[in-house]
Amino acid sequence: xxxxxxxxxxxxxxxxxxxxxxxxxxxxxxxxxxxxxxxxxxxxxxxxxxxxxxxxxxxxxxxxxxxxxxxxxxxxxxxxxxxxxxxxxxxxxxxxxxxxxxxxxxxxxxxxxxxxxxxxxxxxxxxxxxxxxxxxxxxxxxxxxxxxxxxxxxxxxxxxxxxxxxxxxxxxxxxxxxxxxxxxxxxxxxxxxxxxxxxxxxxxxxxxxxxxxxxxxxxxxxxxxxxxxxxxxxxxxxxxxxxxxxxxxxxxxxxxxxxxxxxxxxxxxxxxxxxxxxxxxxxxxxxxxxxxxxxxxxxxxxxxxxxxxxxxxxxxxxxxxxxxxxxxxxxxxxxxxxxxxxxxxxxxxxxxxxxxxxxxxxxxxxxxxxxxxxxxxxxxxxxxxxxxxxxxxxxxxxxxxxxxxxxxxxxxxxxxxxxxxxxxxxxxxxxxxx
Amino acid sequence: xxxxxxxxxxxxxxxxxxxxxxxxxxxxxxxxxxxxxxxxxxxxxxxxxxxxxxxxxxxxxxxxxxxxxxxxxxxxxxxxxxxxxxxxxxxxxxxxxxxxxxxxxxxxxxxxxxxxxxxxxxxxxxxxxxxxxxxxxxxxxxxxxxxxxxxxxxxxxxxxxxxxxxxxxxxxxxxxxxxxxxxxxxxxxxxxxxxxxxxxxxxxxxxxxxxxxxxxxxxxxxxxxxxxxxxxxxxxxxxxxxxxxxxxxxxxxxxxxxxxxxxxxxxxxxxxxxxxxxxxxxxxxxxxxxxxxxxxxxxxxxxxxxxxxxxxxxxxxxxxxxxxxxxxxxxxxxxxxxxxxxxxxxxxxxxxxxxxxxxxxxxxxxxxxxxxxxxxxxxxxxxxxxxxx
Numbered sequence: 096x097x098x099x100x101x102x103x104x105x106x107x108x109x110x111x112x113x114x115x116x117x118x119x120x121x122x123x124x125x126x127x128x129x130x131x132x133x134x135x136x137x138x139x140x141x142x143x144x145x146x147x148x149x150x151x152x153x154x155x156x157x158x159x160x161x162x163x164x165x166x167x168x169x170x171x172x173x174x175x176x177x178x179x180x181x182x183x184x185x186x187x188x189x190x191x192x193x194x195x196x197x198x199x200x201x202x203x204x205x206x207x208x209x210x211x212x213x214x215x216x217x218x219x220x221x222x223x224x225x226x227x228x229x230x231x232x233x234x235x236x237x238x239x240x241x242x243x244x245x246x247x248x249x250x251x252x253x254x255x256x257x258x259x260x261x262x263x264x265x266x267x268x269x270x271x272x273x274x275x276x277x278x279x280x281x282x283x284x285x286x287x288x289x290x291x292x293x294x295x296x297x298x299x300x301x302x303x304x305x306x307x308x309x310x311x312x313x314x315x316x317x318x319x320x321x322x323x324x325x326x327x328x329x330x331x332x333x334x335x336x337x338x339x340x341x342x343x344x345x346x347x348x349x350x351x352x353x354x355x356x357x358x359x360x361x362x363x364x365x366x367x368x369x370x371x372x373x374x375x376x377x378x379x380x381x382x383x384x385x386x387x388x389x390x391x392x393x394x395x396x397x398x399x400x401x402x403x404x405x406x407x408x409x410x411x412x413x414x415x416x417x418x419x420x421x422x423x424x425x426x427x428x429x430x431x432x433x434x435x436x437x438x439x440x441x442x443x444x445x446x447x448x449x450x451x452x453x454x455x456x457x458x459x460x461x462x463x464x465x466x467x468x469x470x471x472x473x474x475x476x477x478x479x480x481x482x483x484x485x486x487x488x489x490x491x492x493x494x495x496x497x498x499x500x501x502x503x504x505x506x507x508x509x510x511x512x513x514x515x516x517x518x519x520x521x522x523x524x525x526x527x528x529x
Numbered sequence: 530x531x532x533x534x535x536x537x538x539x540x541x542x543x544x545x546x547x548x549x550x551x552x553x554x555x556x557x558x559x560x561x562x563x564x565x566x567x568x569x570x571x572x573x574x575x576x577x578x579x580x581x582x583x584x585x586x587x588x589x590x591x592x593x594x595x596x597x598x599x600x601x602x603x604x605x606x607x608x609x610x611x612x613x614x615x616x617x618x619x620x621x622x623x624x625x626x627x628x629x630x631x632x633x634x635x636x637x638x639x640x641x642x643x644x645x646x647x648x649x650x651x652x653x654x655x656x657x658x659x660x661x662x663x664x665x666x667x668x669x670x671x672x673x674x675x676x677x678x679x680x681x682x683x684x685x686x687x688x689x690x691x692x693x694x695x696x697x698x699x700x701x702x703x704x705x706x707x708x709x710x711x712x713x714x715x716x717x718x719x720x721x722x723x724x725x726x727x728x729x730x731x732x733x734x735x736x737x738x739x740x741x742x743x744x745x746x747x748x749x750x751x752x753x754x755x756x757x758x759x760x761x762x763x764x765x766x767x768x769x770x771x772x773x774x775x776x777x778x779x780x781x782x783x784x785x786x787x788x789x790x791x792x793x794x795x796x797x798x799x800x801x802x803x804x805x806x807x808x809x810x811x812x813x814x815x816x817x818x819x820x821x822x823x824x825x826x827x828x829x830x831x832x833x834x835x836x837x838x839x840x841x842x843x844x845x846x847x848x849x850x851x852x853x854x855x856x857x858x859x860x861x862x863x864x865x866x867x868x869x870x871x872x873x874x875x876x877x878x879x880x881x882x883x884x885x886x887x888x889x890x891x892x893x894x895x896x897x898x899x900x901x902x903x904x905x906x907x908x909x910x911x912x913x914x915x916x917x918x
Contacts, residue, residue: 468899
C-alpha cells in the first residue's frame with residue numbers, strides 16, 4: 096500500500112491557466128505565465144445585445160450584481176444538476192463548498208481549467224485537478240448559476256442543520272401538487288442546484304462534472320438533466336427556437352431588453368423577503384415529458400388549435416405575425432374564438448394570469464427511449480421569477496385547463512432560491528451566512 | 530381522463546361532397562394555387578388546374594377573419610373550404626379535384642355571399658384513371674354512418690347507466706366482492722365511447738378523474754375514487770377505507786352524474802370528421818393511459834379499458850369503412866390487418882370473462898401491445914384526411 100509521495104505543491108497560483116493560453120503559450124516555455132491571465136478572451140457584458148453566436152468564443156463574467164445565466168441570452172445547451180448535501184455536513188463545510196464552487200465556476204466561465212494546475216500541469220503522480228475534456232475549447236458562453244433548495248434551510252423533519260431556518264424565505268417551500276402531476280422523487284427537489292449553460296455541450300458537461308467532483312463528500316448528485324436545444328429566447332437578438340412539438344416556444348418571453356419587466360418580474364426586490372436574496376430570483380425546474388408519438392399523429396388542425404399559433408410562422412391564430420399580440424376576442428364561424436378557450440397561448444398569457452410573467456429558459460431533451468419504445472423526450476422547463484407564486488398561478492391555470500395536457504406529463508419538479516451575484520473575492524450566497 | 534378538444538374543435542368541420550376527398554398521397558408539388566383574400570377581392574393566382582391534388586395557399590391580407598371556398602359548378606356544393614383564417618395568416622387547403630368547372634370565392638368577415646367569385650377550371654389528367662364516383666349515394670352512406678354511431682353511443686351509455694346502478698348498489702351495501710366484479714365490465718361501456726363521454730367538460734372530471742389529476746383541495750369523486758377504496762390493499766400505507774356515509778355519497782354522485790351523461794347524449798349527432806377523429810382519440814387514450822397502466826392504478830384492470838377503447842375505435846372504423854373503399858382501398862386493407870393483429874394480442878390475454886391484470890403482464894407483452902397500438906394508430910390517423918377535408 097505504498098504510494099509515491101505527492102510532491103509538495105509549488106507556489107500556488109491564484110487561478111488556473113487559461114486553456115487557450117496554456118495550449119498556445121505554455122509549450123513555448125514562457126516562464127511565470129498564466130497566473131490570473133484570462134488569455135485573449137473577449138468577455139461580453141452580461142445581457143449584451145450582440146448576436147448570441149458571438150458569445151461562443153467568448154465568455155460571460157461570473158462575478159456581478161446578478162448571477163449570469165438568467166437574463167443572459169439563452170445558450171444552446173444545458174447541463175442541470177441538483178444535489179443533496181451530506182448528512183454530516185456542517186455550516187462551515189457548506190460555506191467552504193460554496194467558496195470552492197465559486198472559484199471553480201469563475202475559472203471555468205472564463206475558459207480556464209479548475210484548480211491551481213488545471214488538467215495537465217499538475218504533479219505527475221497526482222490525479223489532475225481538472226478533468227480535462229474542455230481543453231482547447233473556448234468558454235462557449237458558459238454560465239454557471241447556483242440555487243438553494245428548501246431542504247438547505249430545514250429538512251423535511253424540521254432539522255435546522257446549518258442555522259439557516261430563520262433565514263428561509265417564506266415562499267421557498269415545496270410547490271403545490273398540480274392536477275396531472277406524476278412526479279418522480281428521483282427527478283425532483285434537491286438541497287442545491289447548478290444550472291450550466293453553454294453553446295458547446297462538452298463545456299456545459301465539463302462544468303457540472305468538475306463541480307460534482309469538487310462536492311464529493313459534501314454534496315452528491317440527486318438528479319441531473321441534459322438539454323440540447325434552447326426552447327426560449329431571452330433576448331430580442333435571438334430567433335425564437337422550437338420545442339419538440341415543432342412549435343416556436345417562448346415568443347412572449349421576458350427579454351433582457353425589457354429592464355422594467357425584468358426588475359418587476361424576475362429579480363427579488365428589497366422588502367420581498369430576506370435581504371440576502373435581494374437581487375436574486377427563484378428558479379422553477381419541471382421535467383415535462385411529451386408523448387410525442389401521439390402528438391405526431393395529431394391533425395395539424397388540432398395541433399394549431401391546442402397551441403393557439405400557426406405551426407409555421409408562429410403567428411397567433413387571431414392573425415398577424417409571430418410577435419403580434421394575440422387577440423383573444425376575435426371569433427370565427429359560429430362565434431367560436433379563433434384562439435380556442437383551452438389553447439396553450441391563451442391560458443399561459445399574462446392577461447389570463449393577473450399579469451404574471453415568467454422568464455423561461457427551458458431546453459429540449461431526449462433521454463433515449465422508454466420500455467414501450469417511445470422516445471423519452473420532452474421539455475426541461477426552467478423559469479426564473481421574482482416569486483414562486485407567479486409560476487404557481489400560471490401552472491395552476493395550465494394544469495386545469497390547457498389542451499396541451501393531453502400530450503404532456505410533468506414528471507419532475509424543483510424550486511430553488513437563486514442568490515444574487517457575488518463580487519470577486521466573495522462567494523455565491525455569502526450574504527445568507529453573514 | 531385528460532382534457533380533449535378534438536370534438537369541440539372539429540365540430541365546425543363539415544362533411545364535404547365526397548368527390549372532394551383528399552387522396553391518400555397527394556402530390557403536394559403538383560400544383561399550388563395562391564389565393565389572396567383582401568377586404569374586397571379574392572385574387573387567385575391561376576384559374577386552371579389539372580385533375581388531381583391541388584393545393585390552395587390562402588393568405589388573408591385583409592383586416593377581418595376570412596374564409597375561402599371552392600364551389601361546384603352549381604355554386605352551391607362546397608368542394609373544399611378553409612375557415613377562420615385570421616388577418617395575416619396563411620392556411621393551405623389540399624383538395625382532390627376531378628376534371629370539371631368550379632368557382633372560387635372568399636368571404637371576408639364570414640358574412641354575406643362572399644367576394645370575388647370566379648370560375649376555376651380543372652382539366653382532365655391524361656395519365657389518370659377513373660374519375661370520381663357519384664356522390665348522392667355517398668352522402669346517404671355518410672348520413673347512415675352518422676346516425677348509426679349516434680345510436681351506438683346512446684346504447685353504450687344506456688348500458689353504462691344500468692351497470693352503474695348495480696355497481697353503486699353493491700358498493701353502497703358494502704358488498705365489495707360484487708362491486709369489484711362489476712367495476713371493469715361496467716366501465717367498458719364508458720371506455721367504448723370515451724371520446725364522446727369526456728367531451729362534456731364538467732361531467733368528465735366528476736366521473737373519471739384520476740388521483741394524480743386532482744387539484745389541491747379538489748373533491749375527488751367518480752370511478753377512480755371508488756376504485757381506490759375497493760382495492761385499498763394496493764393503496765399507499767396509511768390509506769383508510771371510506772366511511773359508510775362517504776360510500777353513500779360517492780355512489781349517489783356516480784349514479785346521478787351518469788344519469789346526466791345519459792340525458793346529454795340523447796340528442797347528439799355526429800359529423801364524419803367527429804367519427805374519424807373519435808377513432809383516433811380512442812387509440813390515443815390507449816397509447817397514453819392504458820398501455821402504460823396508469824388508468825387503473827389500483828385495480829390494474831387496464832386491459833379491460835384497452836379492449837373497450839379498441840372496440841369503440843373498431844365500431845367507428847367499421848361505420849366508415851365502406852366510404853374508405855372507394856378513395857383508398859389500400860388503407861382499408863391496412864387498417865383491417867392492424868385491427869386484427871391488435872385484437873389477436875388482446876385475445877391472448879383473456880382470462881375467463883376478463884383479462885390479465887396489468888401488473889401480471891410481462892414487459893415483452895406490454896411492449897408488443899404498445900408497438901401494435903402504434904402500428905394501428907399511424908394509418909388510422911390518415912382517415913380524416915382521406916374521408917373528410
